[in-house]
Amino acid sequence: MRLILLSCLAALGLTAVAPLAAEEPVRFSRDIKPILAGKCFACHGPDEAERQGDLRLDTQAGALESGVIEPGKADESELIARVLSRDPDMQMPPADSKKPGLTPAEVDLLKRWINAGAKYDAHWSYAPPSRPEVPPVDEARKEWPANEIDRFILAAQQARNLSPAPDADKRTLIRRLSLDLTGLPPTPEEVEAFVQDTSADAYEKLVDRLLRSPHHGERMAMFWLDLVRFADTGGYHSDNHRDISPYRDWVIEAFNRNMPFDQFTVEQLAGDLLPMPTNDQKIASGYNRLLMTTEEGGAQAKEYIAKYQADRVRNVSSVWLGATLGCAECHNHKFDPYTTKDFYSMAAFFADIQEKAVGRQDQVNVPSSRQQAELAQINARLAELRGKLEAPSAEIDAAQAKWEETAIAELAAARGEWRPQKPLEVASAGGQTLAVQDDLSVLASGANPAKDTYTVTLPAELERITALRLEALTHPSLANKGLSRANGNFVLTELTVALVSADGGEEKPLMIKSVEADFSQPNYPVAQAIDGNKQSGWAVAGHEKPADHQLVALLAEPVAGAAGAKLVVRLAHDSQFPQHNIGRFRLSLSSAEKPGLTSPSGIPVDVGLALETAAEKRSPEQQATIRRYYRSIAPQLADVRKEIADAEAQAKSLEEASRTLISMSGSPRMVRILPRGNWLDETGEVVEPAIPAFLGKLNVEGRRATRLDLAEWLVAKDNPLVARVFVNRLWKLMYGRGLARNMEDYGTQGSYPTHLELLDWLALEFQASGWDVRHMLKLMVMSHTYRQSSAASRETLAADPTNDWFTRQDRFRLDGEFVRDNALAISGLLSRRLGGPSVKPYQPAGHWQFLNFPRREYVHDQGENLYRRGLYTYWQRTFLNPSLVAFDVPSREECTNERPRSNTPLQALVLLNDPTYVEAARAFAARIIREGGSEPAARIAFAFRTATSRAPTEREVELLTALLEKHRAEYAADPAQAAEVLKNGDGAPPEGIDSVELAAWTSVARVILNLHEVVTRS
């Protein structure tokens, strides 16, 4: 009960500093400052605006000048009298502050401190660490310490009459290490190999193997992505997609290459500002673009610029400095020496980043070095394949000659109906450049007016003209590779035709009898193109499905053409939708009585024109055109073309995957202090980039400081915070809690480290090692402190209930992504592919129904992408996959320093019913049946070893056997139900296994995947 109570108190933030041993000297920053900060600083602290009675207690000078403290004489100090007083006019804190009075223990500490001279010391995290002496080892325990970590931990334990727990057994150790270092469980084979390996360095070999695993980078990236708020969408309002996965892959790669943390820092904050930055460094600078952005119509640019700059200050200060600088947006920090000027000066570092305050951010193609290498390979292969396609071949030439004959005949038949016309003149009222192409189509470029009317003059030389055909044609240069430069769609509001006779003179309008089209968008029927109404028109949904479409207009009366006569065709685009002008089109005429809609020949127009030219009259270009076309259809070359298409598709998806957001530097915006954070107030002082004043000054010799200067200051040797903050984060990953418990705040309201000397030693070791992350992790996991059992004796529980002194390892539920990865790994379904665009696993239907602008439907991926690790899940900030959310996975709208570890009924529902887990259970069942031997007991043992790394107890086997038999009997009686079990999830059910047997074992597998032990690291 006690433990439960204490852990709940910890969760509620109610635990005080670890109790002080009676003989230990009182330290201001550890023991006194938290009391004063909690009860006094709000009115007697750093914020001048709020200060009462001209008294400040946060500095020694302030406290002593005021005379409320008499050093050495607690009983004569007014401070003590005030906190003890019950007189409403005297008592501190005053009643109206609603702060509870000091506890007797707190008063006692204050007295001891004053009696010892009331000495202030610097806040621990603001003074640079000094390398502490490593404590000597006690003779009785000299076998225990594996390295310096253990010596610090042991010394602190012994000072409190505590002792460490023994090492955990080897099965627990390999499971713990695998989960901590890769986020994946060990396979039973790995467990057995480790258990059997009795060599002295068996453990170290295991550690090295896991640190070198590519999954180590994934595990570490997951931790980092929470901090920097990595997500696939913008976060505000419409929460639209942005390409950013290359940044995530860069982080994975950086950890897998063990990139030094100083470089890791510099490249993210300022990779783009490095001399001749590589693409990888530019991708890293995507860090500055991870914040939430808006596209909401009506959002005010200035307001969002203010939001963005504050967001960046909060993030950079939280991630690297462990500081709550965000509190200083509206007023000086209430507890720490950060000022509003510090806040806005920090913001000014980022004022050079080019971005849209409101609207879709510009993404660019920046292939990473890995992608570049892959792309080069593909391109080399493509060149080779294209060579094959072009290579001389008598055989193919002969086939071509044969084909030409049939093609010409085909064309002649088709031509009877339509003759494409090369325009004599093309004009755009809106100033677009309209250029006639080789295939006689007209392509628009240049100016992009909201509305436009094209005037196209065609030769009217056919003897008899009965109809006009307009083809709207897609082109890569158009939006969405579609039909216009708006969104790929157009609205043709009016089509008119007029005749100008050979002798010139007035245009004579021609009546159009009827129009038809191969396709019309709902509410935009083709008849609206000739209805005389400027608002209505013909459209073809080119924004949704870009494809060629055509319209045929039948003239009321056939027209007799003549040499020199002209047809003037006008295409008007006057709809309410801007820029919905046809981007590419071709006009043809016909003499047929009732010409059809589609050309019966699939031969492109330019090829057709070349073919129709007599062979001996063909120009070399025309010959080449025909040859090229034939080789694109020749059956002999089908295999080569297939390979080319595959390679091109690969190159294309690589190219798409290389689109990302990076930092692009430009002339910096002016940054002002916003009084009370009010972005409408432009009276504040203009500030330049600067680090928080109390931490020093950048040496930039009169030039404006940059993000690069900021990054270099962060990882400079004398920065007191960065190394401490980061090693404390690593410590938490490996031990379940930090040496400084509070991961969000290293300032005065944070928690004083339980082992400050160890933290400082680690911070300096980190710097001295060249910011070697893997070195630090290895130091930690090699320690016996890490290897301790997580079980604790009742005595230990009583003496160290919240494990402040690391008298045992911690037990905790796996992070949400790892809960998923774990189930998939156990089942054998897990895809171990690294990186790439984010993936869409199963998600309940309708989860995205409240997204709008545009509406979106979640369509889960197919095949391998359903079984990727959780960290690759598509991170829709406003509606993250609920299967992850149930396990406290954050939406990453803000920096997440620490995830809660809740234990809820929704988690039970996910593990019981989410198709991800049901399908995993079924796949696991198939594995159990195939790999677990033939007897139920052996199979259950196999299942347990796979899922928990240990053998089951007899009672466990009995219980599961009973369940198996009951369900087997039930499914045997109702085989249709058993067949239904196979329909959970998309994966094909395994072949060769009886469905009744599989369904019954699926029940067993579901039980195992739901066990507390399976989702727990201990």
Add this chain to the structure above:
Amino acid sequence: MNSSLYYVPGHPLTRRAFLGRSATGIGAAALASALSGFATPARAASETNTWRGVVQPLHFAPKAKRVIFMTMAGGMSHLETFDYKPKLAEMHGQPMPESLTKGQPIAQLQGAKLTCFAPQHPFKRYGESGQQMTELLPKLGEVADELCIINSLKTEAINHDPAHTFMNTGTTISGRPAMGSWLLYGLGCEADNLPGFVVLTSNGKYGQGQPIASRQWHSGFLPGEFQGVHFRSQGEPVYYVTRPRGVSASQQEDVIRAVEGLNRQRNEAVDDPEIATRIAQYEMAFKMQTSVPELVDFRQEPAHVLEMYGTKGGDGTFAANCLLARRLAERGVRFIQLYHRDWDHHGGVKDQIKGTCGEVDQAAAALIKDLKQRDMLKDTLLVFATEFGRTPMAQGNGRDHHIKGFSCWLAGGGIKGGITYGATDDLGYNAVTDVVHVHDLHATMLYLLGVDHERLTYRFQGRDFRLTDVSGEVVKPILA
């Protein structure tokens, strides 16, 4: 962070209770009976655990036990609903006085000419109290004497997403707990088979359906137990509550009982309180698989009740959600929030607001009447609010977003009915009399539930955070 919503210090359920159960529950000797025992529907009451909240005892005598918060999402025009402005009608078409608008935040009307736009529908007086409301809300008019209309509300964010975040969490910065989460954290939950904070959503046919982020009901830095659970009106009512295909109810129970049994066995070996919590959570999950379908089964509702709300249930309408809200309230859910996403009337406000009012009028009034006839109105606080109001200025024939003055109403537990509190200026621009800030609304809501808003805090990033941030005053004159 090992706290749990359903497993609380001080509760009679102890680890020993679990150990004791495991000794007699699934033992080797009685395996067969243990397995048949899997199917026993009800476990001992000691395995139901509900969070009782951190505010113990309550700071004040509570007037309300639960809240039904109706969010008219999109920005309900105060000028066409509760704030009668004849002067604005007189000034129709004339320029809006620059003294009001200069330097003020503005959304889509940035850079546009600002002209007065008359209220588009007549108002009338309702009830004995003679409350003035639009003619578009006749059914609410029938309960006008229960309503306390506030016409002087103010907020701080002018775009939908941040404005909702502000209304729900007291700040525009993401990552803070929603008000429902605060209440659940502070007061706990009375239901032992349903979550304590439930969110219901509906769409309309008239305004733009502005997106709503799930952050609006997230627990932010509070433990995940306190997040709102979205009950959906179509499909599965709660995510993952439906058992897998091919698994019968009794088989599902077998699986759950086996998980519990094995977890108990494991706990004997490792003695971990988290396992005890895990077992309790599986129990709750098991109950929800029955309680949730029962909850959304409207067949038990008599015809006259369905008629009063204007729904047959299960149709995803605001009316169905109002009825569901009553059923949730009856079952002890602490905070029930309804979103109706149909109030963003940038253009054509005259026709659109008529339509949207028609979607909510009857059901909101029915909810009041129904609670009253069940004697639950006295301890249920109803709030009918929106993220912001709309400009007195025209945006074409619609209105833009407006944050300087708008309306809401409260009713039920501890609220003085039949009064109108606060006022905007003659043109409905600035709240000028008895201004009620969103923080004040929160403070008042907490007060009615017995909580001092300054004393419901949570330590995060070195600071004691609260729903009302650093301000908020209880609006005493509206209290009964």
